[in-house]
Amino acid sequence: MxxxxxxxxxxxxxxxxxxxxxxxxxxxxxxxxxxxxxxxxxxxxxxxxxRPAEWLDPTGLTITELKPVQAPEPQVSPIERFEEMKAPDLRVAARIGRPSGRTARVAAELREGAPTTSSHGGLAGCLTVLVVLIPAAMVAVGTVLLFGALFHDTGLHLSPIGVGAIAVILYRLGRRRGHPMPGRTGTTAGRPGPHRAGGRRPHLLQRALTWLTVRTPAMPVVRRRHERYLRQLTRAFQQSRWDDALRQAIALNGTGHQGLMTLRLPSRRTSLRPTPIPGSGSASVPYGETVYQHLHDLYRSAARSLEEAGRVEEAAFTLADLLNAPGEAVDLLERHKKWRMAAELAEGRALSPDLTVRLWWRAGDRERASDIARSRGAFASGITLLERVDAAAAQDLRRAWVLDRQAAGDHVGAVEAAWPDESLRSSVLTDIQAGLALGGPDAAHLFAHLVAQWPGDAARGTAQALLDGDDADGMAARSRFGQAFASLRCADAAADRDLATTTLRALVRDEGWSLDGRTLDRLTQSLSDRADPLAAADLPRPRRRRPSRGGPPVVAAASPGTVTVFDAVVLAGGAVLVACGDVGTRLLTVDGRVRARWDTPAHQLVVADHGGAALLVTHRETVSDVHRLDLVTRRVRHWTTLSGLRLVLPSYDGGLLTAVQEDGIVVLDTLSERPRVVWREMKEADAILSVSRTPSALTALGLIPVTAPGADRLVQAWTWDLPTWTLRGRPTVESGMAQGTRVLASGRVLSPDRHDDPVISADGDLYVTTSGGTAGVRGPSGEVKFQVAFPDSDGQVVGLRSHAGIATVFDHRGRVVGLDARGAVQANLRVVVGVGSRVSVG
Known part of the structure; x- marks a missing residue:
């Protein structure tokens, strides 16, 4: 209403x-x-x-039955479970049947680390038993001698039988731990080099047994066995017996990571397709540099020969699994138009998201390509890569990007996604109109696109009136319009020259719109080149406006409101969204009039970065009920009820919601009918202490366990770039953090024991401290941006929200104050909900 x-x-x-x-x-x-x-x-x-009945004569009118505007909402279960993004079924892709019962049992034993029995019979089985038992006996004898000497030196006496029993137990434990992970290549040859931090810690028992074997008479037997294996392998490659050679070949990790040391030879492979999952859990054979280089050259030659022979999958297997070069394998598969296999390999080996998007799109799985592009922010880069090989497919991907942004209610994002393609500009005209209805600086940005593409007399007149204004409240709109128009071109050359001249005058009059020096110079040059030459020559160079220093505190309403405010956000379009708990949700104007109200309970507002949508979250004991609110149509729809969430971040990009579970950070796709996890981070953390987000960055403070003996948990601040989720750093913060420690999106850690005034709340790169009823809003470096005084605060909790350059400070007693980056008051309300839910201004 x-x-x-x-x-x-x-x-x-x-x-x-x-x-x-x-x-x-x-x-x-x-x-x-x-x-x-x-x-x-x-x-x-x-x-x-x-008498309204006399105003209209219904005689002759046609009666039309109204139908629902939208289909009824589907019935949803009370509590939803998160659905993970489904991984590709490689068995189906390779047309391999289901495994037999014995294979399933062996795979289960491998997953549990249990020993398995050999399936070889006859002479081969006898030889296998001898090969296993002889080294085992040698190891047992060596262990008896070694442990006997050690116990003798310490004064302890242990019989040879007891020592032998210990040796057998150690050997069996080593065998259990030494099995390769299922689905991996089994054994790799590691290039000699320093151990790299962050790898899997070698098992001590396996390392001890390998060390004992190397120093016993069994080592020459093992060495001759490996030499015979290398000769047979080399001969098979040289004779182009590819099937035998590739199935028996040992993989090269090429990273200098030794991993779990083993002396066993690799088992024979059953499939010669590139494996999407890297074999990071496999063991390493300690070959030297000479053998490593020999195998490297052998595999390189084999890959070239296999590709020339048309055996593309085997060539890709050689590159990806044997040489550990998945990027080269993907290039090879793409050259031969095996896009699905290339996409599976690129996604499984965590290659660049834009490459994965391009491959899935060319493979025909456009839904998966869109999911990856949305979760990793790879639409733009994926389009750039796709344009090089298929312009029509790139246009289809751009159209999918526009539809994704429209579904998320991101009108600015939809326009910017469509604008490079002139054929798509008319499809976002409704987004421009919807953005203009929302108001604020984003409306000025969209209006510049409207004027540039459709420069009618009415649009040009409105633009001239906007730029000719000199009021301080309209400076933000003039700045957004000018910056957008400088990067666009009017279809009418005369209109373009007139508007560029007017924009340049506004830039000089407003003292550079508080832009930084480099941006101001670029903007001035762009407008001067298009403006009237005489007018541009007469105008002085714009001077940068110096930012004003902090003034006196802004005083909130003297009397508290009559309703508890759980959350409040001042939007860029001159509106205030307020969550009043079970009382409902209100959308107010800055002067207190009610624009819209909903009976939907809300304790938290999760506002989209673009300001066109919000999630209304109702927190109960163990669940959170989530509704989606479209601020353009003002329609509220129930999305889902979630359980197991410890924290829901207060902002999102309109499609992907970040939350904290017990097992780490999860990213949920809110555009799907049911909650679906599209990304996870910090699964290794024991606990996540604080998370803060901006549209371009996210930082989480977590307790990270350390595997070193006697080491305590580390407190680390992990920082990612958004929306790509690229990890930029994970510095260690001093351990033993105080209760209530918070982190900013920039990575700064706020510890209560280091601040004179308590840190009450933080959002993005801003945080608020309180002292004597006055809330000080501070920036990432700790500087006070502005202060808000709450009369008769009585120690009430003060909340802070940061959105679209506006900081909203509120207390739970119904007082809301919003200030922009210049310190100008955007709202100062006292929320009073009485009869009819009227809201008044203090």
């Missing part, structure tokens, strides 16, 4: 009279209403009687 457009206010019968919402003191036979803040009364019998 658009209450602000209604012709009048509703009336309520009280004690024989009529009153409007917010008015009191009605007497029989009188009407009482509020006007200009004052209460007015009148006699009912003096009011004219209107």
């Amino acid at each position: 658009r209450a602000e457009h209604a012709p009048g206010l509703p009336l309520r019968a009280v004690d024989g009279g009529l009153v409007t919402p917010g008015a009191y003191g009605a007497r029989p036979g009188e009407i009482t209403w509020l006007h200009a803040g004052a209460t007015r009364t009148g006699e009912l019998n003096r009011l004219p009687v209107l």
Whole structure:
């Protein structure tokens, strides 16, 4: 209901009279209403009687039955479970049947680390038993001698039988731990080099057994066995017996990571397709540099020969699994138009998201390509890569990007996604109109696109009026319009010259719109080149406006409101969104009028970065109920009920919501019908202490376990770039952080024991401290940007929200103050919800 457009206010019968919402003191036979803040009364019998039934003659009118605007919402379960993004079924892709019962049992034993029995029979089985038992006996004898000497030196006496039993137990434990992970290549040859931090810690028992074997008479036997293996492998490659050679070949990790040391030869492979999952859990054979280089050259030659012979999958297998070069394998598969296999390999080996998007799109799985592009912010780069090979497919991907942004309610994002392709510009005209309805600086940005593409007389006149204004409140709109117009071109050359001249004058008059020096120079040059030459020559160079220093505190309303405010955000379009708990949600103007109200309970507002949508979150004991609110159509729809969430971040990009679970950070796709996890981070953390987000960065403070003996957990601040989720750093913060430690999106850690005034709340790169009823909003380096005084605060909790350059400070007693980056007051409200839910200004 658009209450602000209604012709009048509703009336309520009280004690024989009529009153409007917010008015009191009605007497029989009188009407009482509020006007200009004052209460007015009148006699009912003096009011004219209107008969609406006589206004219209329904004779001859056609009766039309109205139908629902939208389909009824599907029935959803009370509590939703997160659905992970499904991984590709490689068995189906390779047309391999389901495994037999024995294969399934062996795979289960491998997953559990249990030993398996050999399937070889006859002479081969006897030889296998001998090969296993002889080294085992040698290891046992060596262990008896070694442990006997050690115990003898320490004065302890242990029989040879007891020592032998210990040796057998150690050997069996080593065998259990030494099995390769299922689905991996089994064994790799590691290039000699320093151990790299962050790898899997080698098992001590396996390392000890390998060390003992190397120093016993069994080592020459093992060495001759490996030499025979290398000769047979080399001969198979040289004779082009590819099937035998590739199935028996040992993989090269090429990273200098030794991993779990083993002396066993690799098992024979059953498939010669490139493996999407890297074999990071496999063991390493300690070959030297000479053998490593020999195998490297052998595999390189084999890859070239296999590609020339048309055996593309085997060539890709050689590159990806044997040489550990998945990027080269993907290039090879793409050259031969095996896009699905290339996409699976690129995604499984965590290659660049834009490359993965391009491959999935060319493979025909456009839904998966869009999911990856949305979760990793790879639409733009994916389009750039796709344009090089398929212009039509790149246009289709751009169209999918536009539709994704429209579904997220991101009108600016939809326009910017479509604008490089002139054929798509008309499809975002409705987004421009919707953005103009929202108002704010984003509306000026979209209006510049409207004027550039459709420079009619009305649009040009409105643009001239906007740029000719000199009021401080309109500076943000003039700045956004000017910056957008400088990068665009009008279809009409004369209109382009006139608007560029007017924009350049506004830039000089407003002292550079508080832009940084480099941006100001670039903007001035772009407008001067298109403006009238004489006018541009007469205008002085724009001077940078110096930022104003902090002034006196802004005083909030003296009296508290009558409703508890759980969350509040001042939007860029001159509106205030307020969550009042079970009372409902309100959208107010900055002067206190109600624009819209919903009965949907809300304790938290998760506002989209573009300001066109929000999530209304109701927190209960163990679940969180989530509704989606479209601020353009003002329609609320229930999305889901989530359980197991410890924290929901207060902002999102309109499609992907970041939350914290017990097992780390999860990213949920809010555009899907049911909650679906598209990304996870910090699964290794024991606990996440604090998370803060901006549209371009996210930082989380977590307790990270350390595997070193005797080491305690580390407190680390992990920082990612958004929306790509690229990890930029994970510095270690001092351990033993105090209770209530917070982190900013920039990575700064706020510890309570280092601040004189307590840190009450933080959002993005801003945080608020309180002292004596005055809240100080501080920037990432700790500087005070502005202060807000709350009279009679009585220690009430103060909240902070940062959105679109506006900081919103509120207390739970119903007082809301919003200030922009210049310190100008955007809102100062006292929320009073009484009869009719009227909200007034303090």
